Amino acid sequence: MSNFLTATTLGNPNPNKSFEVSEPPNDSVSSLSFSPKANFLVATSWDNQVRCWEIMRNGVNVASMPKASIMHDQPVLCSTWKDDGMTVFSGGCDKQVKMWPLMSGGQPMTVAVHDAPISEMAWIPEMSLLVTGSWDKTLKYWDTRQSNPVHVQQLPERCYALTVKHPLMVVGTADRNLIVFNLQNPQTEYKRIVSPLKYQTRCVAAFPDLQGFLVGSIEGRVGVHHLDDQQQSKNFTFKCHREGSETYSVNSLNFHPVHHTFATAGSDGAFNFWDKDSKQRLKAMSRCSQPIPCSTFNSDGSIFAYSVCYDWSKGAENHNPATAKTYIFLHLPQESEVKSKPRIGTSGRK
Amino acid sequence: MHYKKEPCRNFQRGSCQYGERCKFLHVIQQQPKSNAFGFGTQASSHQQQKPNPFGFGVQNNVQSKGANDFGNKQNQFKNTWTRSSASSAPSLRQPDNQPQATNHQCTDPELCKRTIIEDFEHERPLWKLTCYSHWKNSPCDIVGDVSFEELRATAYDDAKHGLSLQSIVDRERNLLNSKLVEFENLLRNPYTGPVGSTLAQQIPFPTATATAFSPQNSGRSQNGFPPSVSSFSQLGASLNSGSAVRPSIESNNAFGQPISFSSSAQASSVFATNNIPLANAFSFGNQQPNQSVAASFSTSMSSFSNSSVTSTALNQFSAPVVSTQNLSLSSVQPPALFNVSNLISKADGQSATDIQLGSNLQRKIVSGDSSIWLKEKWIPGEIPEEAPPDAYV
Numbered sequence: 001m002s003n004f005l006t007a008t009t010l011g012n013p014n015p016n017k018s019f020e021v022s023e024p025p026n027d028s029v030s031s032l033s034f035s036p037k038a039n040f041l042v043a044t045s046w047d048n049q050v051r052c053w054e055i056m057r058n059g060v061n062v063a064s065m066p067k068a069s070i071m072h073d074q075p076v077l078c079s080t081w082k083d084d085g086m087t088v089f090s091g092g093c094d095k096q097v098k099m100w101p102l103m104s105g106g107q108p109m110t111v112a113v114h115d116a117p118i119s120e121m122a123w124i125p126e127m128s129l130l131v132t133g134s135w136d137k138t139l140k141y142w143d144t145r146q147s148n149p150v151h152v153q154q155l156p157e158r159c160y161a162l163t164v165k166h167p168l169m170v171v172g173t174a175d176r177n178l179i180v181f182n183l184q185n186p187q188t189e190y191k192r193i194v195s196p197l198k199y200q201t202r203c204v205a206a207f208p209d210l211q212g213f214l215v216g217s218i219e220g221r222v223g224v225h226h227l228d229d230q231q232q233s234k235n236f237t238f239k240c241h242r243e244g245s246e247t248y249s250v251n252s253l254n255f256h257p258v259h260h261t262f263a264t265a266g267s268d269g270a271f272n273f274w275d276k277d278s279k280q281r282l283k284a285m286s287r288c289s290q291p292i293p294c295s296t297f298n299s300d301g302s303i304f305a306y307s308v309c310y311d312w313s314k315g316a317e318n319h320n321p322a323t324a325k326t327y328i329f330l331h332l333p334q335e336s337e338v339k340s341k342p343r344i345g346t347s348g349r350k
Numbered sequence: 351m352h353y354k355k356e357p358c359r360n361f362q363r364g365s366c367q368y369g370e371r372c373k374f375l376h377v378i379q380q381q382p383k384s385n386a387f388g389f390g391t392q393a394s395s396h397q398q399q400k401p402n403p404f405g406f407g408v409q410n411n412v413q414s415k416g417a418n419d420f421g422n423k424q425n426q427f428k429n430t431w432t433r434s435s436a437s438s439a440p441s442l443r444q445p446d447n448q449p450q451a452t453n454h455q456c457t458d459p460e461l462c463k464r465t466i467i468e469d470f471e472h473e474r475p476l477w478k479l480t481c482y483s484h485w486k487n488s489p490c491d492i493v494g495d496v497s498f499e500e501l502r503a504t505a506y507d508d509a510k511h512g513l514s515l516q517s518i519v520d521r522e523r524n525l526l527n528s529k530l531v532e533f534e535n536l537l538r539n540p541y542t543g544p545v546g547s548t549l550a551q552q553i554p555f556p557t558a559t560a561t562a563f564s565p566q567n568s569g570r571s572q573n574g575f576p577p578s579v580s581s582f583s584q585l586g587a588s589l590n591s592g593s594a595v596r597p598s599i600e601s602n603n604a605f606g607q608p609i610s611f612s613s614s615a616q617a618s619s620v621f622a623t624n625n626i627p628l629a630n631a632f633s634f635g636n637q638q639p640n641q642s643v644a645a646s647f648s649t650s651m652s653s654f655s656n657s658s659v660t661s662t663a664l665n666q667f668s669a670p671v672v673s674t675q676n677l678s679l680s681s682v683q684p685p686a687l688f689n690v691s692n693l694i695s696k697a698d699g700q701s702a703t704d705i706q707l708g709s710n711l712q713r714k715i716v717s718g719d720s721s722i723w724l725k726e727k728w729i730p731g732e733i734p735e736e737a738p739p740d741a742y743v
Contacts, residue, residue: 030499046506075506077499093503117503135500160497174495175481194487198469200480200495219475223486237486247475249498267476293498312502313477315522316515319505 011269011289013308018329019062021053021305025326029307030077030092032328034298037085040067040103041298041305043328044076050090052102055303055330062303062330070100070108077117083125091118097132099144111144120162122169124183133159133171141186151187155179163213165206168227170213172201178215180227196223196237205253208260214276216250222264224276236279241266243287249313252295254304256338263338265292265306267313273337283337290325301338304331454485456543463541466491470537479529482536489544492532496525 014020025045033042039055041064051069055062074093081088086104089111091097097112112118116136123130129150130142135158140149156179161172167183176195182188195201197217205214212226212235223237241248241264248268255262256273261282265271269288274281288308295306309326310319358374360366366376456462466484479496483489505518 046502075503093506117499119497119499157495158497158500160495174497175490175493176483176495194483194489196486198473198483198486199475200477200497202497217475218477218480219473245472247473249475249477312498312505315501315526316505316518317522 013289013325013327014329015286015288016329016331018306018331019064021055021064021328021330023051023053023066024307024328025049025051027075027321027324028309028311028326029294029328030075031079032294032296032305032307033079033081033088034296034303034305035081035085036083036299039298039303040085041328041330042079042081042088042090043307044079044090044092045326046075048072048075050076050079050088050098050100052088055298057303057332060332062332064330068102070098070102072096072098074117077119078121080121080123080130082123089121089123089130091121091132093117095134097121097130097142111147112140112142112149114138114140116158119159120171122162122164124164124166124169126166127183131162131164131169133162135159137173139171153181153186156192160201161204161215163204163206165208165210168206168210168213170204170206170215172204172215174200176201178204178213178225180213191227193225196225196235197221202249202251203253205255205262208255208257214253214262216253216264218249220247220250220266220268222250222253222274238279240264240272240274240281241268241270243268248291249311251291251293251311252306254295254297256297256301256333257299258301259338259340261338261340263295263297263304265295267291267293267311269308271295271304271306271331273333275340278341278343280341280343282339282341285331288327290327302332304333305329306331454488456485456488456541459541459543466537466541470533478526478533482533483544484541491536491541491544492529493545494529494532501525 021041025043025047026049027045027047029043029045031044034040035042039057040052041055042050042052044050048071049069050072052067053064054067055064057063070090072090072092072094076090076092076094078092079088079090087099087101089097089099090108091112091114095114095117096110097118098108099111100106100108112130112132114132114134114136115138116134118132118134120133121130127141128143130144131139132142133139133155137155137158139153139155139159139162141151141153143150155171155173156177157173157175159171159173161170163170164183169181169183169186171179171181172195173179176197176199178193178195178201179189180191180193182190195215195217197215197219199217199219199221201215202218203216205216207213211228211231212224215223215225217223220241221237221239223235225235226232241250246268248266250264250266252265253262254265261273261275263271263273269291271285271292272281273283273285290308291311291313292306292308293311295304297304305328307326307328310324312319356374357377358366358368358372360368361372361374361376366372366374462484469482469484477498479494479501480492481490481495482492484491501522505522508518508521509515
């Protein structure tokens with residue numbers, strides 16, 4: 001598929017007939033995040049903006065309405081909502097985190113800084129803290145009312161991926177470290193393992209039942225890892241986002257909030273739904289003409305948002321700002337796509 | 351029927367309870383031996399076998415909830431699981447039959463080597479700027495990750511500072527080539543173990559360590575690096591090796607002038623310091639110089655760019671400097687010295703090895719510095735400020 005990316009204008013960016021969000025950013029989207037309380041979608045982008053849309057759903061019809069946006073000085077890489085659904089945090093290459101009380105119409109203010117771009121962040125409601133991970137090899141915990149972090153946690157390497165489900169937090173760093181924290185004791189690493197995958201870690205996602213986590217890498221593979229030593233036999237890895245001999249990166253892992261199945265999105269422009277318990281793929285969606293760098297479910301899993309735009313997986317050469325297009329699509333998952341199924345094979349191998 | 355026939359795993363293991371009723375094919379050993387291990391380390395060999403257009407284990411072909419296709423009993427061979435098929439099918443069933451391989455000791459370098467060869471042949475990911483380990487849960491054999499975002503952030507920053515697209519592309523390509531060289535070396539040289547066996551140890555920050563080369567080069571001189579392969583000479587070769595790095599943009603864009611990737615035109619000087627993502631990653635990571643080639647390194651970091659350039663030379667005390675370019679990801683083991691060399695060079699008034707992506711100057715500077723330790727007599731002004739690495743003591 002060498003013409004995969006050069007044919008951005010030729011291929012269909014929306015083969016899945018997803019709903020297209022209006023007024024997408026002018027450059028690639030780096031993160032997508034739904035409010036925990038309502039269908040408000042925030043996207044951060046390489047054009048330095050953080051944008052918010054209201055998503056209105058009426059049966060199978062979906063409409064998007066741009067609400068507000070703020071600017072950073074540099075590309076914005078990550079975002080997260082506060083649990084009250086009123087405030088959005090965003091951070092990126094400007095090494096700062098802005099807290100933006102957008103639902104109340106407030107102005108953003110800087111609440112966190114790092115020494116290097118901030119690649120990941122998460123709001124921890126149980127602790128009322130924001131945790132940020134950066135390429136400066138630290139995790140910092142912030143009480144937004146104070147300018148100094150509550151705690152600084154050193155990482156062995158740059159933070160590449162982060163997932164939080166209290167009290168489980170997993171950080172993926174460069175050079176395949178995966179560090180597990182128990183947030184009840186955040187100053188100590190609970191466990192540090194080397195990734196079960198052979199290449200660079202790209203994304204992680206904690207199981208909703210806290211038994212373990214998923215890790216995705218650039219080699220088109222996802223690892224399912226359980227924390228408990230007794231459950232190590234349940235660990236496995238599987239391949240995905242591959243086409244012929246081409247091996248694409250898995251860019252995003254998202255658990256469905258209700259069914260606890262999960263979605264993967266990759267540089268091949270496809271997204272799939274999987275069930276790790278029955279070890280099967282529930283649904284493979286059609287490939288879009290550009291990579292999908294990020295994706296997310298809304299709070300009840302009724303909407304799956306994903307962005308189709310260039311993720312730099314082929315370097316600067318394949319980036320043509322003049323013709324590059326960025327899309328954000330909304331997919332309404334059907335039950336068959338995200339609901340767990342018993343394995344047909346196991347129940348008798350008909 | 352319209353399903354492909356898949357071999358029966360249980361049968362191959364010698365115990366299929368369905369016997370003739372089994373919906374899978376009872377054939378012997380069609381799968382390569384790596385089956386026993388299930389998970390796709392060697393899954394590559396499956397790639398060419400029976401590509402299943404429908405995808406193994408994929409329910410998606412059945413739009414409705416019911417497993418209609420599976421209701422067809424004649425269809426014995428619809429395989430809902432498979433161990434691996436790189437074509438489209440995701441195979442989830444690759445159980446971790448082996449115990450958590452945290453204890454993989456590379457006792458059989460030949461086996462490890464073969465694993466590496468197979469990996470490189472079949473499972474090279476499209477993104478090349480990555481670390482690598484031949485065995486899951488084992489420390490990296492090649493360190494030096496650069497993520498998509500890091501590369502992009504650097505490119506955007508360069509653009510903001512006025513670099514042309516072509517030079518950005520060149521820089522990235524150099525990075526890529528150095529990385530490819532590392533992989534090539536891992537492939538070529540006898541395998542001697544991962545970069546650091548003590549990966550679990552936390553390295554005091556920022557004295558990170560990096561030693562991608564040591565294991566590979568243990569065959570030759572200690573602390574050696576790849577041979578003086580010029581990454582430029584490999585330009586053609588490595589360009590063919592799968593990475594889509596071809597200069598194709600010139601004609602497309604009017605990028606004769608500095609580009610701005612994003613709408614913001616602010617020339618922030620954020621990255622002027624060593625906060626450039628790449629540079630940061632490459633920041634002057636030190637490492638306690640270790641003599642032993644492989645094992646004692648705790649790796650968690652790699653030093654790139656200047657670091658690597660300087661360090662490379664420093665390591666090879668008398669050997670020629672490595673071909674790795676400035677942004678080379680050739681992580682070597684930079685002794686603590688290499689930080690010093692920057693100080694030295696600065697003290698000497700030479701152009702400091704600052705994070706300039708593009709000058710070959712550093713190489714020369716470094717060469718000079720490395721011989722510092724070999725000099726009998728030091729001229730004031732060039733006395734290193736830090737203790738020499740153990741190698742020299």
